[in-house]
Amino acid sequence: MPAVQETIDQVKAIDVDQYKYGFVTDIESEKGAKGLSEETIRFLSAKKNEPEWMTEWRLDALRRFQQMDEPDWARVSYPKIDFDDLYYWAAPKSVEGPKSLDEVDPELLATYEKLGIPLAEQEILAGVEPKNRVAVDAVFDSVSVVTTFKEELKKAGVIFCSISEALREYPDLVKKYLGSVVPVTDNYYATLNSAVFSDGSFVYIPEGVRCPMELSTYFRINEQNTGQFERTLIIAEKGSYVSYLEGCTAPQRDENQLHAAVVELVALDDAEIKYSTVQNWFPGDKDGKGGIYNFVTKRGDCRGKNSKISWTQVETGSAITWKYPSCILRGENSRGEFYSIAVSNGYQQVDSGTKMIHLGKNSSSRIISKGISAGRSQNTYRGLVSAHKKASNARNFTQCDSLLIGQDCGAHTVPYIESKNASAQFEHEATTSKISDDQMFYCLQRGLSEEEAVALIVNGFVKDVIQQLPMEFAVEAQKLISISLEGSVG
């Protein structure tokens, strides 16, 4: 009996390399010259009409980058990256500063629609307030194509724009904060980013303002042979609040692509920043071919008293993830949080975790990390919790759990816990296990299929983290996790 279409679709859907966002948008684009050199940087900087100091800043970073060695401490292995074989600048051709959505290339809009990101601003119907409005900044290859809800945000005093625009419109703010959390020479990839970053988002929340809607950036790598190097800078002034979402996808390609971003957050007195990421870069196919190399430096600085920074991340994509969103808890009573789900399947390699650096009195932090490895993937949690001499009464609670599905994967935990203050109280716990036979049996007995049962149990396992995500992302994340794990059972 030939298989019915439904069966074929179902089988196809559970294939490990069933990456939904693997399409390529055929759009005319403009690229800079290949290779990493002073010229590339001058070209890039000129292209973006940057002020002179910015060009110098980049060139300085390049010079330092050339002195540095690639780090090798992470549990990831990949062939050496040839930085001279990359394009550092690629942009959809038609974006000579679109004034409104109507001027944006329809191909581009179609792409974002395919990705499920509505860029058109919803009209507010009379009497009906839309519940969850999200302002979106869409970054396509090297440039930001569109930012929605700008006017409305402006009314509240919130600045939300691409970083290139911020460099032109608010150079003083950028100059004051850029590189103040992640210094130019912080690490290999951050230095590279400082030299060649193309675009990214800039957010400034003025004193006492609660940002009226969620802000979101959507990153998309489309071109071949390009690296994406975006830079995000978020500043929350005294007593302000912002929730920021970030999503990423890339087409399915045979070669590996490089993504090296830097994200800097600054929270002043009583401010709060909530930063959520759903990272779904192309993870490579079922044989481990292709996929994004994701080398990201994310750091938040709780500079003021009672400030709070919270990182929530769902990591399902990338061939290699190298990412440690951190908090520097400088202010008194400041608080850092890190909630993470890292799902790896196929040949993915994840080395991720966080750093909580307690400098201020009564600072507190919480880390909940859930790693799920399946297929032939390797999933490592690497974290640091440290209390410096003056961090009296610092508190930390860490929980990192790993779940293994299948016998060819690995789960590793490498925590560093350093206390230099007696009154600092640190607690750390970690477990590694597989889904227990009892749990599976219970679910199967109630008529669930094996895959449904795994999805149910896994969703229970990651619940603590999903709860921290904003509504829109929570649903997406839950779906993503079940997609990523499809095909991992049996």
Added chain:
Amino acid sequence: MNASMPIRHTQAESDLFDRFEAAKPDLAGSVAVSALREAAVNQIRDRGLPHRRVEEYKYSDLRAFMKSAAQLVSKAEVTNAKDLLAAENLFGDLERHKLVIANGSFVAELSDIEALAAEGVTVTDLNDALAGEHGSQLLASPKTGPCDGVVALNTAFVQGGVVIEVADGAKVSKPVELIHVATSSGAQVTRNKVRVGADGSLRLLETFIGETGEGELNAVFDYDVADKAFLATTRLIVGSNDAARLLTTIATIGAEAEFKSLGFMAGPRFARNQQFINFTGENSEAKIYGVTMAGGSDLADQTLIVDHAVPHCNSREFFKTVLDGNAKGVYQGRINVAQHAQKTDGEMMTQALLLSEDAEMANKPELEIFADDVLCAHGATSGQIDEDLLFYLRARGIPEDEAKTLLVLAFLSEAIEEYGEDDVTEGLEARVRDWLASH
């Protein structure tokens, strides 16, 4: 660091190379043994002493600590050793057999060789074994990874030690105390091989007495626990020595065997107790405990790697640290589970109590897991004495000092009691009290 780039040697490293040239003619062993020694010295020449850029020594920078290296200690006068043994009796009147290593060399006349022979235990001088046909096997220890700098230092300079073999089925009735005595200052470097035959049983006490002055103490204990055998080792690293105390355990555990160890540290200026535990047979168990007390500007490092290379083994690691003054405590523990080592159960816990403002603790409990059907967990805590507990005791009329002593004792005793070698428990708790009284 690029290995091919020649490094600039420190004073201590240059001293060590001089020491090697001076000592070479007197160091025991066959041609193969001499070759191993040369290779070990060359490793130090290439890489230097272990330093903070070497991940395993991140918190215990031996290269920075060792300002110079003294010559190897010269042979001890037996009478001097005898006097010291009488003066420093760490286990009181506990009934036990004794084996004595004085200034790095085994001293048969101070050891209970005959009584042990009657219990099925053969004792040989390491230097005799090193000169024999299989001598080089005693120094080749692939299980530690050839890279460990402390083991390389040991291999290069081994002066002597003892080989203890417990016959198959022999259950030694009394504990055996292996005592390292230093009668004069100078570096003391020993290697000791202990093999417990199938179904055999041995309880070992390892003690170190006397001052080594400027010279480091470097002792490696290589245990081989055969199928169904039992070995418990209690290691006491006490006394206030200014030079480094470097202790290494390499344990190979057969099937259905049990290995237990307690590393008890109090006092040295710089002490590292590192253990490499390897399971080679199924259904075995290892229980590793650590009790550390450090004050002043001491550094106390407990490091271990438990390698679950075979299925169905359990391991339990439980470490307690109390820090005072400017002391720094280090715990690095790693459980490795190989891909086919299914049904592994590993449980690691490290807890630190900081008694002073300036004490520091670094905990690094790691899991490295390649098998899916395992249960592994680790926990780490650090903090100060719970004010509520203190208040509770004081409200009952117990003076503050005494209340603190009680709480610290209770904290450390958890590990000592779980270790469960009852005949040494009392002695160890007395040492905790002594340490607390002096801090």
